[in-house]
Amino acid sequence: MANSETPLVDQLLTGPWPSFVAEFKKLTARKPIVRAFLGQLEQSYHDKLSHWKHGGIVGVMGYGGGVIGRYSDLAEKFPDVAHFHTIRVNQPAGWFYTSAALRTLADIWDKHGSGMTNMHGSTGDIVFLGTRTENLEPCFADLTKAGFDLGGSGSAMRTPSCCCGMARCEWACYDTMALTYDLTQSFQDELHRPAFPYKFKIKCSGCANDCVASVARADLSIIGTWKDAIQQDDAEVKKYVDGGLDIVNDVCMLCPTRCMRWDAKGSKLSIDNQNCVRCMHCINVMPKALRPGKQRGAALLLGSKAPIVEGALLSTVLVPFVEIKPPYTELKELIEKIWEFWDEHGKNRERIGELVLRVGMGNFLEAIEVAPAPQMILHPRENPYVFYEEYFAEE
């Protein structure tokens, strides 16, 4: 059978990095769908082309997303991959698993699909790669029975994701996993039933290192920070320096605001905390000596996205500091206000960041009742085209 002859992709079996082709090969013996899949992939490698067609609308009852329909354009040659849908499954916050949970997922997907996965999708979901329409509902039933649910797709909220935060990191300024879990649960309807102008992603990082890249790829980026001074342990600072750290060049000179000074004689590091922008660098270099301040919380940044169509955006500061404490009422109310504005004014396929640019940040702030603050901007406007809103009528 032509399917098994995959000389091109087989060249990817060797080398030190684990091979995705090897993963497929683990299943070919028992999964015709994977054999067909490898055949089609070989064809793609030969043609330098994808052989998948535009997705159709498939899914489970009552949900508007969570499944990406996929069909082969080589269905005659590879009938076993005529359908090859993916199922997106909500990951547990922080991507923690037990061996038992993993085995449960493995069993469900072995039963209902190709047995291939993405661990994880770029948004953060567990992605089950490749099944037929008729397997979707049974697979969903088994998943929910095991305590799992579908992730998002289409014009809906997507599964929020977060860094491991307080679970495994000394720098988390708020509990990223607790918040992520809570938001995911609170907005189940928004997640499963697309009703927005477009997708909406939330990502939670515990500090400005931003280990889930939230500033680059979340409509709402929630990034931990603090308000007071860096906690400083002078004895530990000295130990780092005695241990060979070039504190002037590798710390003070790399501080973005140059707000640190090292007094070599007194072996004393001084930080002008009012000018510290909490970039994390000095803390990263000397974790034993420096720690985030005690008044902790997060900044809310809005609107990042990939380039399609008007150009990529990074998230932009909306709330410079907010405490993140359950039940997160203030935060949720703000999110809802944002959605309300978006629902009312957003065009089809217009992300929130694009909408804000279209209507103007000032107007948007007014609508969601957030006061303008200079922290939101790099600098005030350079162009004189101010939309003054009031004037006196003459005679």
Place this chain on the structure above:
Amino acid sequence: MANSETPLVDQLLTGPWPSFVAEFKKLTARKPIVRAFLGQLEQSYHDKLSHWKHGGIVGVMGYGGGVIGRYSDLAEKFPDVAHFHTIRVNQPAGWFYTSAALRTLADIWDKHGSGMTNMHGSTGDIVFLGTRTENLEPCFADLTKAGFDLGGSGSAMRTPSCCCGMARCEWACYDTMALTYDLTQSFQDELHRPAFPYKFKIKCSGCANDCVASVARADLSIIGTWKDAIQQDDAEVKKYVDGGLDIVNDVCMLCPTRCMRWDAKGSKLSIDNQNCVRCMHCINVMPKALRPGKQRGAALLLGSKAPIVEGALLSTVLVPFVEIKPPYTELKELIEKIWEFWDEHGKNRERIGELVLRVGMGNFLEAIEVAPAPQMILHPRENPYVFYEEYFAEE
């Protein structure tokens, strides 16, 4: 007569700064036009409004510019300023004068106009403020007889201007005045007979201090610079330091690329000239010790302008380095190529900088036959929307 009662503007006669009102008052005795003018100005101060109307087209025979027509909207009240045109006169390069030349200009303008001037207009011209249409031609005749000519207005080249350069500055990297004079003479037709899509300004600064603000307000900014190393006199450096200069904080730390190091023990300043961006700061601080390099010339930057309508632009690097030597053939050919492209593709009232943005810098460079260089940009493109120009046709 109401004209002489100018209580509001008269409040500007006092104070340490020389008063423009006092200048007007010098003439009121012998110039009815100035009396009328002050009356109208008082009215403006009262109404908080300009009382001038849109300009009409007035000028001298055979020229398309050099005169700004101006009419009062209070002509009935102030008939003497019913016409109040300005005449723009080419300044001598560097704005140098002799007392004789000044007196000649004074006499001409006393005879043909209000006797009021702007020394100088923002573009650089001598501006004669306020005369009637019938005086234009006689005034022009006297001016040309005295060796002066009109400046530009409308969609024409404007009088180029320059810093005093080699005449009075140690840092001039090319002869700004010679070039300015030559360009003004070479492009007399472009200056006097508007035939471009819009205005075109040239400004020449001898070094990166840019004392004529060319980078901000010239369609072509010609800014002096050098290619080799800064000339350094170590003995003089030491004298500055001995004299109390904080060379580390006030020089090395303010160098934009931090390419300077001060070795306090050896009293030796080292400059990593490959990383010097010729910003002038260190030279400005220590003129006796540091001087621009020996391989001198200029950079050509293109396209700055005020905000109307698409937003202000600064000029952008077009040629990172070019020698500036008479007869300036290479430079003039480039200017002509730029104009040619602009004439062909520019829309009405579209400055060259706007045109380049509209058609794309890459395409513009191709048309004027300048090779793309990384010096032209802050950084390569961030968006993936590349207009690839070639592809292979399939079967």
Place this chain on the structure above:
Amino acid sequence: MPEAVQKRITDIGPPHYEKFLPPIIKKNYGKWKYHEVMKPGVLVHVSETGDKLYSVRVASPRILAVDTFRMFADLADKYSEGYLRWTSRNNVEFLLSDATKIDPLIADVTAKGFPVGGTGAAMSNIVHTQGWVHCHSAATDASGIVKAVMDDLFPYFNGEKKLPAKTKVALACCLNMCGAVHCSDIAILGIHRRPPKVDHSTLGKTCEVPTLVASCPTAAIRPQSKDGKQTVHIEEDLCMFCANCYTVCPSVTLNSGINDGVSIWVGGKVSNARSEPRFSKLAVAYIPNNPPRWPEVVEAVKKIVEVYAAGARKFERVGEWIERIGWPRFFELTGFEFTKYHIDDFKLASKTFRTSMHYRMS
């Protein structure tokens, strides 16, 4: 079947994460004091309570067979009390409370083909997307290039070769950028280069002409009627290959075996450490697809990593390094050609031009 409907479970969301946390984490949650990279791929986090948690980071191709789930589950049971996690870059982390089990785990998992590394100032896994494995839109494959690049640059993952700082590589197979590659130290991006082909025969059935026309940001798509049917015509010069038309209408295709390929971007970052987050910038405008191992792409990435490793200062990310030495030097060092395509001509182009004298002559 009302019964079945009643039993149907929906909207439960994911399991609570606490169920999956090892006891040592539950005990020290929020109490971690500092960490150290013990050796490549191994982190130790020390708590205020004195407890120590060891994380062993294991490479993954991201595409995993369920068999591998089971294999990892077995390893977790053996070495980490059944606990493990995935990282935001798709690596697997075994969470150990017993330091003596680190080396045996490493030996075991490495032998199974899953090497350890990616911590500290290293190159970690490549964030990537579907490619020809699952997406219709892909201008290149994802997993194949990732494999080829990581095979070649493996010494930067396992710590054999040193880097000045973390080096984050990402790949997206089309301009939709599902890999969010736009802020990566090095980004590999699939690109289309041939204007869309229109299937006039199906267009009327598969999509609305006005929607299709409106989808094009450059107005390259014009309505036309052909053989009495409403369809569209493409102004090829105006096409910037964004594929938005393709997303909204299956009857226009951009995929082209001989034209599609890869572009390389550099200098983006996400963290706020030292300098602000920033987008990646174009380094190489086009490399044709050359499966199965895309040698030219591997070569280009390797070149960047090598000159960066040789030239950057400690802690300097790729973008910070380039900013320090200047783009002219970057192009000189890598030997990449600087072309008109490198100069932005999209909406914010004016903000990328050098409007000063602050450039290096070379």
Place this chain on the structure above:
Amino acid sequence: MPEAVQKRITDIGPPHYEKFLPPIIKKNYGKWKYHEVMKPGVLVHVSETGDKLYSVRVASPRILAVDTFRMFADLADKYSEGYLRWTSRNNVEFLLSDATKIDPLIADVTAKGFPVGGTGAAMSNIVHTQGWVHCHSAATDASGIVKAVMDDLFPYFNGEKKLPAKTKVALACCLNMCGAVHCSDIAILGIHRRPPKVDHSTLGKTCEVPTLVASCPTAAIRPQSKDGKQTVHIEEDLCMFCANCYTVCPSVTLNSGINDGVSIWVGGKVSNARSEPRFSKLAVAYIPNNPPRWPEVVEAVKKIVEVYAAGARKFERVGEWIERIGWPRFFELTGFEFTKYHIDDFKLASKTFRTSMHYRMS
């Protein structure tokens, strides 16, 4: 009269500058070695030949009566061998080769009402424009505000009060910005705030409706017919007061005594010294016109100069200082209110947003 036509001289350009250069400059042209600021308003330039040229910089209101030309000519004859020049900021410079004449000149010219100063780290003359003196477009006067501001800040011109660096102030009376104020340490900008009024009765005669409609960058101008005449209607919400419509058509006016006023901008620069040239940024969005001395405008400018003088480091221009301390602090120190108007909403707005955590909390 062909004779007259023949005699008519045209296209001769300006006189050659060499005619106007003092002998000491001709001799040392291109040979200057260094300079010093001897005292406020007095520069000495020393040549490689050892020659010394003394320049005495004299304030000017820019608007000068020809009588003042003659007065300056007399002074030049008396003190500087008949040679003088104007600067790019409209000051007058007497060019002396005899050092003993410096003080007599200063005494003489000062007594005539023209003080000396503006060199070195000082505030020099204010670059400005026509205002109500000559322009139809002016939203404020130019010379009046300049006089009021310079009167008040005079000690920063004559050297009595010190500044960290050169402080360049400019004024433009409308958004056309003939003063090129957009890159000034402090810019004073006339602004309109009431949407254009249309004179429907004259519009048809004075301009073409399509041209007028096309002139508006925000599409606020819509064609309409009124009493059977072709005219336009203004969507007031869309107007950003750019006055482009007014420039192309006399039948729309923006000038409004009770609405026009002044905005204040800060932090621009032109020189490449240390940092790159940059645009000024909005500090105060609107101050009503209050002639003849605009006290609120003077107050705002003074406030900026004072907090700058108190807070900036040596050599730091206004924009460099603000960048170091951050905009939150700038608004705090000046007491200016930060409003929605400060946040850009024009084409490049996205590039002015803070897309990082790098802000000061205050």
